[in-house]
Amino acid sequence: MRQNRWMVSLFAAGAVAFSAGAAEAAKPAPAKAAPAAEAKKAPEDVWKLIPDTVAEVDGKSVSKDEFVKFLLKSIPDGKIPEGLTAEMIRKEAPGLVKQMVLDRLISAQVEKAGIKSSYEMAKAKLNERFKSFNPQQLEMIKMQMAQAGKDFEKLLDEQAKNPQVQKDVAIGEFLEKNVMKTVKVTDEEVRKYYEDNKATQFTEPADQPDMVRASHILIMAEEGKAKPEEMKAALDKATKIMADLKKNPEKFEEVAKAESQCPSSRQGGSLGAFGKGQMVPEFEKAAFELKEGELTGPVKTKFGYHIIRRDAAKGPTVMPFETVKPQLTKFLESRKQQQAFLDYIKKLETEHKVKYTMPLEVPQLPGAATAPAAK
Structure with missing residues (x-):
């Protein structure tokens, strides 16, 4: 609000x-x-x-x-x-x-309802929200703020002291307890949505002939920001990882999840399919020169050092229901919550006989959810 x-x-x-x-x-x-x-x-x-x-x-x-x-x-x-x-x-x-x-x-x-806005409540909710982030994503945010000369914890504290933020948090707490608590999504509803939209939203198209599919492991050492000793340490680490993977290439996904500093680590380093012009030049050149299953690296880019693997091209792929179920459930919950919020607004306006002088449109929740799509 x-x-x-x-x-x-x-x-x-x-x-x-x-x-x-x-x-x-x-x-x-x-x-x-x-x-x-x-x-x-x-x-x-x-x-x-x-x-x-x-x-x-x-x-x-x-x-x-x-x-x-x-x-x-x-x-x-x-x-x-x-x-x-x-x-x-x-x-x-x-x-x-x-x-x-x-x-x-x-x-x-x-x-x-007796809900009072406060610094303590705002700080707790802000912390809760940031904890829901992927750890690597959160770490990247903190690192970027530090590079910009901003302290993450200090900024969080300043936000929690902001009266408007405190008020927003109190309103959110009230809506969660009194409006959203009744919102439920059944397994049957999730399954029906999946089946009704399988072809359009949960089927990944085949790779195009002019695209490659690749995975990578990134050891970060940003150009112009990392110190010489940090650059050397990153190169040494990437070189060792490459040597180990040559002996045990089947461990690529395992190593990517443990060592890569790119968010793609969650998918075992997979970047999916991409065409020319979508990656930095050094990465693109190395990936396009590989044959399927081949590894190369360390490849230096402005982000650091990469170990790159060319993956097999894919035909049309239907995402399994169990894979998309958690994300789809959240989407349907969000959609129901939005409708519950709009219904609550309408109820308040009716109870308090609200009339507006100027034409109005039905409001939407900030950041309204969109249906998840195949990735």
Whole structure:
């Protein structure tokens, strides 16, 4: 329920409009143009297209002034960005008004349920979310932040102290306990979806003639970032792995899962099929030169050192039900949760006799799920 997500797109549009007009404004003035001081127009009233009453809740009017205050609280320093026009705000206003009304209604329900926002709750939920990440993915995020001079734990702590984040977490806790808890997906529903969509979503097409299929093991040593001794250590490790795999090539997947620093390690190093131009040049050249089953390496790229194996091309492959069942179950749960949320919104609006002045569209959950596809 964060207003900021709405505002980012709105203000970005304003910035684009401002930039587009800058070139026109920079043109030389006509010979008879008025002096700059006289030609300067008064700033536009960006709220002029908003009606005096934007909504009605429980028989009481929600005023334009309340709406303006709501938005200004979401803007850094409470200042309207340059280039933002009344028409831009008018276009976004219906969704923003609904956001404001629902924020009030759900916040009241959260308070009624006795759920209090706090730093402790926010910190716990943020930690819980990051723990759900794949360990290597999380480690990569931390490493990238460190390289950018940012401390992961400090940033997490700052987020947990943010009042809006705390409020969002409290709302999420309420919805989880009171709206989402009834959502269940049966094995029969999962199986039916799989059978109905097997051909379109769970069948991987055959590899194209101009593509290769390969797996790799990456020992990271980023060009320009790793120290000389780190580069040497990475090369030595990759060289040893290559020597061991020449003796025991059947252990490739096992070694990839244990040693590779690429997310593909979860699939035993498999990168699937790819064509020319999809990989960095050094990797592409090495992969395309291999015959099926052959190994090469270490191959140096800007990411580090790779051991590459050319894999056999595949024809059309149907993903087994048991393989996709966990992901598919989550997708169907997410879809049901979205509908439960929309039903809950409708219930709140009906109970509180909500009426909107401007046309509205049915809102969608942020990051609405899409059906899983074959990979």
